[in-house]
Amino acid sequence: MRIRFTTAxxxxxxxxxxxxxxxxxxxxxxxxxxxxxxxxxFNTIGGxxxxxxxxxxxxxxxxxxxxxxxxSFVNSSEQRGQQLANYVNSLGHSKVNLMAHSQGAPxxxxxxxxxxxxxxxxTSIDGVNxxxxxxxxxxxxxxxxxxxxxxxxxxxxxxxxxxxxLSGADNPQNGLAALETLTTPGTTSLNDALGWKGxxxxxxxxxxxxxxxxxxxxxxxxxxxxxxxTNAFDITDPxxxxxxxxxxxxxxxxxxxVCSTMMGRVIGTHYDMNHVDAINHLLGARSLWTNPxxxxxxxxxxxxxxxx
Numbered sequence: 001m002r003i004r005f006t007t008a009x010x011x012x013x014x015x016x017x018x019x020x021x022x023x024x025x026x027x028x029x030x031x032x033x034x035x036x037x038x039x040x041x042f043n044t045i046g047g048x049x050x051x052x053x054x055x056x057x058x059x060x061x062x063x064x065x066x067x068x069x070x071x072s073f074v075n076s077s078e079q080r081g082q083q084l085a086n087y088v089n090s091l092g093h094s095k096v097n098l099m100a101h102s103q104g105a106p107x108x109x110x111x112x113x114x115x116x117x118x119x120x121x122x123t124s125i126d127g128v129n130x131x132x133x134x135x136x137x138x139x140x141x142x143x144x145x146x147x148x149x150x151x152x153x154x155x156x157x158x159x160x161x162x163x164x165x166l167s168g169a170d171n172p173q174n175g176l177a178a179l180e181t182l183t184t185p186g187t188t189s190l191n192d193a194l195g196w197k198g199x200x201x202x203x204x205x206x207x208x209x210x211x212x213x214x215x216x217x218x219x220x221x222x223x224x225x226x227x228x229x230t231n232a233f234d235i236t237d238p239x240x241x242x243x244x245x246x247x248x249x250x251x252x253x254x255x256x257x258v259c260s261t262m263m264g265r266v267i268g269t270h271y272d273m274n275h276v277d278a279i280n281h282l283l284g285a286r287s288l289w290t291n292p293x294x295x296x297x298x299x300x301x302x303x304x305x306x307x308x
Contacts (some may be wrong), residue, residue: 027300028063030308031095031120035068038102039178043068045166053280058293064300067091071161072171074178077103077190081110083171088118089194095120097303099296101279103128103182105263106190112218113194120308121219123299126253126278129199130260131184135244137185198264209265210231219308220264224293225273226251230287253278
């Protein structure tokens with residue numbers, strides 16, 4: 001009886017050890033992961049609140065090396081893309097995997113055009129890859145050159161300066177440039193400049209996973225949610241419920257239409273998740289049916305299995 005018990009304990013410990021070893025390396029990618037925030041975003045505020053709520057830790061706990069980039073709170077995708085390229089170069093790694101939310105997606109595509117040899121992959125998360133109808137509406141109600149436009153720009157820039165102070169950054173702010181770049185015409189112009197690489201010009205679909213830029217193969221992936229009201233206790237849901245009206249019957253996450261988010265290999269568009277849930281905010285309040293943390297961890301494992 002004692003022998004059987006001892007054998008069972010040994011086998012159990014062996015299985016537990018194997019499971020732990022597998023779990024420990026689950027997100028251990030070859031190249032570091034760089035998280036890229038969207039418009040009105042930040043990397044961290046005072047080291048207490050992260051834009052990607054608990055995501056860095058949940059990737060690091062299974063082996064990933066993770067950085068959180070800091071680019072402008074509000075600015076054009078071109079300006080943010082140059083800032084991100086400078087940041088990636090400063091890290092000193094041969095390549096990195098970019099995981100980008102919202103405006104972080106076009107920002108990352110600009111970076112890939114600037115330093116393609118440094119980018120192993122780009123993952124777009126609820127990314128504004130073909131513009132946002134919410135930006136179109138806002139642009140339409142702000143008369144160009146008006147006091148209203150100037151006031152809105154001043155407020156956005158002031159908020160950006162505040163975020164700079166709280167996060168220890170020194171990024172330039174330009175609220176109007178951010179708005180223009182996120183409109184459908186603005187994003188179309190950006191896509192024209194980038195050759196529509198990874199973005200399907202003609203249909204509501206992705207493209208090949210393999211995107212070639214100046215002789216460099218970069219893996220492109222994307223996913224998005226199509227929920228708006230996902231948690232009764234999340235105070236951001238009512239705001240997204242209002243902004244979602246801009247889309248009519250078009251599936252959206254509250255700020256971006258599903259079709260606009262598609263880039264490269266589309267991993268999924270069916271998740272019960274809104275634009276804020278996609279970064280595990282507000283403070284982890286989310287739908288019962290979709291855990292955004294799992295999506296990031298699964299993607300890191302996907303990158304690992306591709307040797308990235």
